[in-house]
Amino acid sequence: MADRLTQLQDAVDQLADQFIATFYYVERHHELETFGPNDKIPDLKPDQPKEVDSFAPEVFQAGQLELARDLITKEQEIEYLISSLPGLDNSERDQENSIKELEEELKVAEAQRLEAVREMDEVLQRLDQLMKNIRRQ
Incomplete structure (x- = not known):
């Protein structure tokens, strides 16, 4: 088993990967919407790949909720690892x-x-x- 610092570094790396995956999910599967009267959603040519693969709102929100829970779980794991590091609860004299x-x-x-x-x-x-x-x- 790896030492606490190595576990902490691995958990932080995994959290960064989860952030990237979450951003990709939101960026790739959101609904196309206009925000102002001058905004347009461009029409795609048949041979042009889609920029966004929109999910149904319920599916998209369920995915966001699952990704948010995963981020929170990983953050709690990191907090636990930090709290278990030696010296945090000990005074200098100890x-x-x-x-x-x-x-x-x-x-x-x-x-x-x-x-x-x-x-x-x-x-x-x-x-x-x-x-x-x-x-x-």
């Missing part, structure tokens, strides 16, 4: 204490690593001695 605790854990782990390296060196020296003794015999 974060400093957490860092100090992690530093202490790191010191303990480093001490354990050094002890393991020392033990490994001892075992290697004993193995080396055994190998020398076997060669002499």
Whole structure:
């Protein structure tokens, strides 16, 4: 599973894609209407492609509603991801204490690593001695 920042970036990218799809839907499937007395809807020639593929008003509104719900759902997902990022609910002092605790854990782990390296060196020296003794015999 990806980390929170990667999930957040993916969700923002998906939201941008949804915005584009929504704009395309509205731009491509609206009803042609005039807004002023001088506006005209041009007549298309038979071989000319349609600029708009109009849907029935009920179908168009249902599509808009579904796209709006999808946008809201994605926005809520982004809000959730943002709220789950570390540090938003922690004060600076809490974060400093957490860092100090992690530093202490790191010191303990480093001490354990050094002890393991020392033990490994001892075992290697004993193995080396055994190998020398076997060669002499």
